[in-house]
Amino acid sequence: MCSKFLNLHLILLFLCFAFASFSFIAEGRILGFKKSAEELDESLVYLWPIPKEFRHGNDTLSVDPDLSLQFQSDDGDSPLVRDSFIRYKQIIFKHRSKFYGSKSQAAYDISKLTVVVRSADDTLQLGVDESYSLYVAKDDGRSIIGEATIEANTVYGAMHGLETFSQLCTFNYETKSVEVYQAPWYIQDEPRFPFRGLLLDTARHYLPITIIKQVIESMSYAKLNVLHWHIIDEESFPLEIPSYPDLWKGAYSKLERYTVEDAYEIVDFAKTRGINVMPEVDVPGHAESWGVGYPDLWPSLTCSEPLDVTKNFTFDVIAGILADMRKIFPFELFHLGGDEVHTDCWNSTPHVNQWLQEHNMTGKDAYQYFVLRAQDIAVAQNWTPVNWEETFNTFKANLNPRTVVHNWLGPGVCPQVVAKGFRCIVSNQGVWYLDHLDVPLEDVYNNEPLEGINDSLQQELVLGGEVCLWSERVDASVVQQTIWPRAAAAAERLWSSREATSTTNINSTVLPRLEYFRCLLNRREIPAAPVTNQYARMPPIGPGSCYVQ
Template sequence: MKSYILLLFTICTFQLYSSAELDDSLTYVWPLPAKFSSGNNTLSVDPELSLVLGGKGGDSSIIKDGFDRYKKIIFKHSSKSYSVNKRLVFDIGILKIAVLSDNDELQLGVDESYLLLVEKRNGQSIIGEAYIEANTVYGALRGLETFSQLCAFDYETKAVQIYKAPWYILDKPRFAFRGLLLDTSRHYLPVGVIKQIIESMSYAKLNVLHWHIIDEESFPLEVPSYPNLWKGSYTKWERYTVEDAYEIVNFAKMRGINVMAEIDIPGHAESWGTGYPDLWPSPSCREPLDVAKNFTFDVISGIMTDLRKIFPFGLFHLGGDEVNTDCWNSTSHVKQWLLDHNMTTRDAYQYFVLRAQEIAISKGWTPVNWEETFNTFASNLNPRTIVHNWLGGGVCAKAVAKGFRCIFSNQGFWYLDHLDVPWYEVYKAEPLEGINDTSMQELVLGGEVCMWAERADTSVVQQTIWPRAAAAAERLWSNRETISSGNITLTALPRLHYFRCLLNRRGVQAAPVTNYYARQPPSGPGSCYEQ
């Protein structure tokens, strides 16, 4: 029945947009800004667009590098044709960016708001300008992304133009945490690929890369304190050095993206024992990690000490999901330890999670755990814990009712490896569903889409992520009332088609929007704007 409905939806969509003409009543900025107005003018943009900086933070390299990146994107075509079709007068020749604060620390809740003005030069101005004002460099980066999406190359005039000017945009995100999980244990992803994904995240204004570095299949990360751990990698060529991790974190920061690292314990950790077999309870019981040995927690502490030097983000993910404790009971020394401490295996699971939380907190981190920890022993969790929902609906409502903060990743909608979840189900999934009290709504930090990699590697990862991740990105950034009203087939789908094509033009291998299975190629010839 589901497949029939999706097929009917796809056919109707094709009939509605088979002409591939854009609906001029829509605003083709993704995600949709909080407040904006536009006009009816078309402005030309100078290929030699210059940057003028102002404010306390205007001299930041983050802004300068960001401007250079976006200038290359905006003028990818027109820079080639400029010498052939040189114009003497352009409406926009300067982009002025004013950043009010010189603090460029990137943490959860950093101010990402911005003001963007684009209007035709008046008679008193020789050079027209666009203007971005933001409290932080990260707000300015979001403004640059929006400005770049307003700019379009006209193939007839061979110039970059801004349509529907003048533009007045006052924008800010709805949620502070707008994430994408990337799993590099099930399949190794080269550093360059991770950086491409981070770059594409910035186009949709996502701001947290949840790096699920390690799992039971492989341990690819270098840990100086315990150098044998990465013997658990698939091969010696599928590893990340400390320098690689620094490079990824710094690359992300330049795009306003935090990196939240995860070590998933005590389950999902079999690969740890390849380098240190004492971490396994026994050769036949390789996970969960050995709860009875202090050495286990010494290693966890050593890992966190090393990772704290690399990952400045204040949140650290400790996993805690899918822990099958049966073999603890069948391993003699662990069974004796349980008896000595008057614990059941369920008690020991709680003990392990809480002890790991204490270690993380001692390193200056706020612990994040998958929802099983909350579902199993909510009353004993550290009150600082952030509950990460994934199993189904209603969990965030229960978590915030008990005073915990929550991240929404309901697997029914936001697990990108579920290839049969269509774009509109991703788009409509609401992190605040069932939470009506304002004070409790504020405890929902946001959400993240999850790119689990059991069946995804470099060959398909981008087209599995995009464009469905963009549907969640708009849900997390834009006003709930604005994007939830009306027929999304008419209000959102044409804009998502447009954004998918924008990603393609920027070199991101985003798959067609309306495929029955995500990441499949088109079923036949056609326009990017209607597939």
């Protein structure tokens, strides 16, 4: 009996091993395992996103741990640049060594970083000049370039230059020093699109301030520049609105709220990373939580959304929200939602149905009336309204001409939008919705915002794009793993030139660089998931180097 049991046990072990081997081989086929991390392709440039233009050599330069900043500008100092330098210096010299400082100043090839900015004005708005040049070469006493120099028209271009410089710096574990490989470097860089966004939904699951800051910090590493903060939705209203203080009674709990001071803190923190914050208040649908504090906003107690279109009080509340938020959010774009509006509730509520008849309106007409009135309120507050594409699809001829149309339902929308003279943001849900965990990396990377738009003037109306993280199944425990590294694939598409990103061999050129960037995020304490998993945010399938997962 024991022998039979042992034989059975061995058989089971063999079957488990065979299954595991098959799974590993199957996963290996999906992931496309390559050579080990010790054999990284030295012909590749491991920068993300890839710069517009660059040249490099074959030298290795050492970087002084006491690296100093020399800032130059014709119109004053820049605390933002100085603070950014300190932050990046801490990233570059994350590893401490007793050998640091053991060399003489002359022994280091790079001991000074010069940042030259034409204007120290730190005004941050859509379309701010983010271009920069970066030169890194050994100071031989004759070079006009100097040791390391960043030149930019604005402080935000300089900050992007600092990010690129930090990616050039690598810690050598054998010499215990920071080095720049493939020097000298000449990089000329600028973004392809002015709007490179990430939507973060804090209504379906509350995210603490520290987590939101971590997301913003990680966005700067990929040169994303807009946080679309989807603060409020039908499930919860967590934001303090002083003009209507009972609104945040719609929060999940008293401990899951954002004060006015919290919102200011997020905006200020984002600015120091060159990131605008675009808030969203989605109306007239997705607003059930508003009525927890103010039930009169509901058409009835049994019919809670869309918001009551018949009452001036509804629009007074919207005006109060926007007025309070205008004091916090300086960015010119304000998202008014307008998606997934189902008007059956209006038609089935007696006083609303009577109002529709008196105004000779259908539910569709009332939807248009609500959106346009909300747009007028936003414009009066000096906002530029952004609306989801349903508004364009339903009543494009009547939208405010300043409207920015936000695509999400599928491809082919932006060509129609720009043909009508509106500006557009691309977020095709089939490829750039990060909560869709089964979207292949190739599809994320290959999504082209200008697809189907050949006219150069119409192409200029495409502001850029945005990856969206809806949080029905995302909270603080998995938010970063769900964002990264797939958001980085979209980030390069939005930053780098179309020629650089339209590669036919993603496995040999893009994939190794993205794997390297994912590991860089990990080193910077961002828990980015493996690159080539079958599903996003899955853990590794077995032992292996970070650089091949």
